[in-house]
Amino acid sequence: MNCSECRDLHLILERSNARFLEARSAQFFRISTRIAVRKHIDLLRAVNDLQEHQADCPWAIAALHIGGRVTHESRQQ
């Protein structure tokens, strides 16, 4: 990945995802569903930020044309 902003947004997304999975785990979720919901909102925001950036990012668009893959979406499936 050649774009530093894509890289940063990916890192934020991965961190948000890890925090959400942690918050969703049984023990934590029982303590605070509100925190789990907030982590989920953070995760959705991180996905949205990355998608918004990649819609305009020349590196992401080029990678899509060359490799035919959307980096984070293909990994989630």
Ligand SMILES: [Zn+2]
């Ligand atoms: Zn980018």
